[in-house]
Amino acid sequence: MKELRQARRGWLAAAGRYALAVVGAGGGWAVRAATPARDDPPPGPAPASDAPWITAYAAFGEPPKYGADFTHFDYVKPDAPKGGTLYLSNPDRRTSFDKFNIFTILGNAPAGIGIYMMETLAALSADETQTMYCLLAEAMQIAPDKSSIIFRIRAQARFSNGDPVTADDVKYSFDCLTSPQALPSYSAPLSGVARAVPVDARTIRFELTQQSDDALFKIGTKLYVFSHKWGLKADGTHKRFDEIVSEYPLMTGAYTIAAAEGGRRIEFKRNADYWARDLPMRRGFFNFDRVVYRFYQDLDVANEAFRAGEYDILKIYSARTWVRKIRGAKWDDGEIVKTAFSSGSGQGLQSYYLNLRRPLFQDIRVRQALNLSYDFENNDRYHLYKRANSIFNNSDFAAQGVPSAGEVQLLEPFRSSLPKEVFGPAYVAPRTDTDTGALRRNLLKARDLLSAAGWKLGSDGWLYNASGQRFEIEYLEPSSQDDDVRMNAWRYSLDKLGIVLRDRKVDFALFLRRLEKFDFDMVTIVEPSFSLPSAGDMLGIYGSKAAVIDGSDNARGVRSPAVDHVLEAMQTARSMAAFRDACRALDRIVMWNYWQVPDLYSDTELATYWNKFGIPAVVPKYFTTDQAPDVSPELAWPISTWWMKDLAKR
Numbered sequence: 001m002k003e004l005r006q007a008r009r010g011w012l013a014a015a016g017r018y019a020l021a022v023v024g025a026g027g028g029w030a031v032r033a034a035t036p037a038r039d040d041p042p043p044g045p046a047p048a049s050d051a052p053w054i055t056a057y058a059a060f061g062e063p064p065k066y067g068a069d070f071t072h073f074d075y076v077k078p079d080a081p082k083g084g085t086l087y088l089s090n091p092d093r094r095t096s097f098d099k100f101n102i103f104t105i106l107g108n109a110p111a112g113i114g115i116y117m118m119e120t121l122a123a124l125s126a127d128e129t130q131t132m133y134c135l136l137a138e139a140m141q142i143a144p145d146k147s148s149i150i151f152r153i154r155a156q157a158r159f160s161n162g163d164p165v166t167a168d169d170v171k172y173s174f175d176c177l178t179s180p181q182a183l184p185s186y187s188a189p190l191s192g193v194a195r196a197v198p199v200d201a202r203t204i205r206f207e208l209t210q211q212s213d214d215a216l217f218k219i220g221t222k223l224y225v226f227s228h229k230w231g232l233k234a235d236g237t238h239k240r241f242d243e244i245v246s247e248y249p250l251m252t253g254a255y256t257i258a259a260a261e262g263g264r265r266i267e268f269k270r271n272a273d274y275w276a277r278d279l280p281m282r283r284g285f286f287n288f289d290r291v292v293y294r295f296y297q298d299l300d301v302a303n304e305a306f307r308a309g310e311y312d313i314l315k316i317y318s319a320r321t322w323v324r325k326i327r328g329a330k331w332d333d334g335e336i337v338k339t340a341f342s343s344g345s346g347q348g349l350q351s352y353y354l355n356l357r358r359p360l361f362q363d364i365r366v367r368q369a370l371n372l373s374y375d376f377e378n379n380d381r382y383h384l385y386k387r388a389n390s391i392f393n394n395s396d397f398a399a400q401g402v403p404s405a406g407e408v409q410l411l412e413p414f415r416s417s418l419p420k421e422v423f424g425p426a427y428v429a430p431r432t433d434t435d436t437g438a439l440r441r442n443l444l445k446a447r448d449l450l451s452a453a454g455w456k457l458g459s460d461g462w463l464y465n466a467s468g469q470r471f472e473i474e475y476l477e478p479s480s481q482d483d484d485v486r487m488n489a490w491r492y493s494l495d496k497l498g499i500v501l502r503d504r505k506v507d508f509a510l511f512l513r514r515l516e517k518f519d520f521d522m523v524t525i526v527e528p529s530f531s532l533p534s535a536g537d538m539l540g541i542y543g544s545k546a547a548v549i550d551g552s553d554n555a556r557g558v559r560s561p562a563v564d565h566v567l568e569a570m571q572t573a574r575s576m577a578a579f580r581d582a583c584r585a586l587d588r589i590v591m592w593n594y595w596q597v598p599d600l601y602s603d604t605e606l607a608t609y610w611n612k613f614g615i616p617a618v619v620p621k622y623f624t625t626d627q628a629p630d631v632s633p634e635l636a637w638p639i640s641t642w643w644m645k646d647l648a649k650r
Contacts, residue, residue, distance in 0.1 A: 076284025348527030
């Protein structure tokens with residue numbers, strides 16, 4: 001996805017004072033920690049190994065963009081002024097919070113903890129494909145066959161209470177996040193680890209069952225580290241992980257919780273003693289003294305609150321809102337700004353998930369008919385979005401043309417169980433332009449498919465199967481969400497076919513519970529954006545094992561041996577070409593099985609914000625203005641790297 005970059009050589013690291021050089025390691029590229037400076041011996045013993053100690057690692061043979069002499073990422077202002085308060089609203093559908101443990105299944109945790117408090121052993125770069133730089137760790141050692149990875153923790157790494165970060169803390173975090181009490185979205189990425197073994201106070205080894213780059217990156221960037229004192233009882237034992245509810249997390253990030261009020265407001269305060277503030281991968285980050293989230297019950301109320309100045313940055317998801325509502329005198333005079341930031345991030349599939357556990361959706365002809373009936377073109381009146389044709393939109397990993405030889409090799413053993421279209425041209429969603437008659441032709445084809453699947457029109461004009469069941473779909477959505485106007489055109493088409501489409505709006509807490517229990521017919525889900533597709537994420541979304549785990553990301557209930565086979569190929573790929581073939585093969589299987597009705601994606605980030613911020617000159621290639629619960633600071637670019645511009649004038 002990007003050109004090969006030449007890494008720079010020959011520097012002396014300020015933190016740890018190790019002479020560094022660029023080397024290839026384990027199939028990837030890394031920045032190697034060479035012989036330690038003579039007056040600074042290695043901090044603690046490490047297991048004997050021929051593998052080098054490295055401080056950065058990139059997948060599939062690319063050298064890291066930033067050499068050992070880098071002082072900051074290009075997309076920050078390293079000397080940005082510190083100060084001021086950033087006000088934000090609830091970034092997703094949650095309207096309140098009732099716990100502070102973001103990792104467990106029951107309850108709702110507040111936004112912001114992931115970005116402002118949580119840290120990992122390594123940090124991702126937001127302007128290069130799948131590269132991690134040591135953060136809590138000062139170096140890592142990867143076995144040549146990728147059967148293990150060892151991290152040596154920085155001596156200066158500290159929790160917010162001043163305690164040093166130890167290997168035992170990392171082990172405690174790993175044990176909690178892989179326990180049955182953890183959300184599958186946190187435990188699944190660590191499923192490739194056989195065990196975590198503290199070697200000494202500052203060294204920990206992870207032994208892997210999945211010998212892949214993906215497993216290495218998951219350990220480095222998805223194992224969130226917190227103190228063993230979080231949840232520690234007076235008698236020295238620990239609470240069960242899901243019993244840690246009201247205690248503030250004890251973590252290593254730049255902020256601590258200053259106040260939390262009634263599940264409607266949370267305030268973070270920047271830690272003046274933040275241990276990593278001068279590290280290259282943190283310089284220029286976290287410039288606000290305080291960050292305050294206010295939770296609103298309704299999106300219309302939240303939008304009006306933004307206009308009134310109650311909070312500062314708003315990401316826009318609706319084209320209609322962007323064109324018709326984000327305007328007025330305050331925008332005209334520059335008091336508020338609206339910007340469409342270009343994004344190079346691969347865009348995961350946004351679609352209407354069909355719950356395959358329901359008998360209604362088990363016939364592929366029914367699913368194809370629903371795809372044919374969705375009227376995207378007549379909904380796309382503002383032309384701000386693009387039709388999603390892939391699970392890897394806006395990237396080179398989306399299927400193209402006919403399958404390559406490598407794709408066919410992966411798919412061939414399952415030819416008899418796959419739709420024949422999988423072996424032909426890549427999926428393209430059916431167009432519904434009314435001026436060309438495309439929608440009418442689609443509906444006629446959909447009618448024939450439904451009839452072949454056993455659905456017949458009754459005397460009342462609705463479809464019934466042989467058992468007398470009427471064809472009804474319940475579309476589940478949170479009550480805090482704007483009405484989905486796309487439903488209107490779709491409902492009109494489905495009415496013509498004899499299908500009942502009903503909206504069901506519920507409180508977000510109930511919405512989440514029903515989603516976790518897979519108690520829905522159809523729901524809108526947006527899969528993760530990416531710089532490089534994550535095999536671990538795809539395993540959680542499409543893997544057969546996840547389909548039977550409550551709370552997993554496999555909400556559709558996909559259970560396919562072909563998918564499992566291709567996912568394994570993604571995990572074990574040793575070259576970019578092999579990885580790309582596996583991604584494209586997966587794409588073909590998912591799209592041609594019609595397990596969903598694809599909707600849209602965007603290659604821009606639509607944001608509006610009060611004109612009070614200084615903004616770095618360079619926009620990273622991979623970022624989001626959204627503040628999802630656990631998005632990393634490197635990717636949450638506006639809220640982690642902007643600053644109050646008036647401070648620079650003082």
